Amino acid sequence: MNVDSQNILDRALELPDTDRAFIIEQLLASLDKxxxxxxxxxxxxxxxxxxxxxxxxxxxxxxxxxxxxxxx
Structure with missing residues (x-):
């Protein structure tokens, strides 16, 4: 994982549960082509x-x- 990705992950983990869940849903949807x-x-x-x-x-x-x- 590169530094930018790690920084994004670190910041995302600090978000409230509902925001993290939303991000997860969006990322998974982007993989389901x-x-x-x-x-x-x-x-x-x-x-x-x-x-x-x-x-x-x-x-x-x-x-x-x-x-x-x-x-x-």
Whole structure:
């Protein structure tokens, strides 16, 4: 970490909790950039799942079935 970054961090740590939380949220949001390739893969996956359900190749589970699986 360079000196400027360390100075910023030191000053940020002196801020009230709510201000630090706001800065954290903004910094994290700046790292969460959309990735068109990943978005396209998820879109294709969702379409394939819907098509599989419609054609009977996939079946849905009720909430009770899903919860029962994790209770055992």
């Amino acid at each position: 959309p990735d068109e390739a990943i978005d396209a893969l998820w879109e294709r996956e969702a379409e394939e799942r819907v098509e599989g359900y419609r054609t009977g190749k996939l079946r849905s589970l009720s909430l009770a079935e899903v919860l029962a699986k994790y209770r055992t």
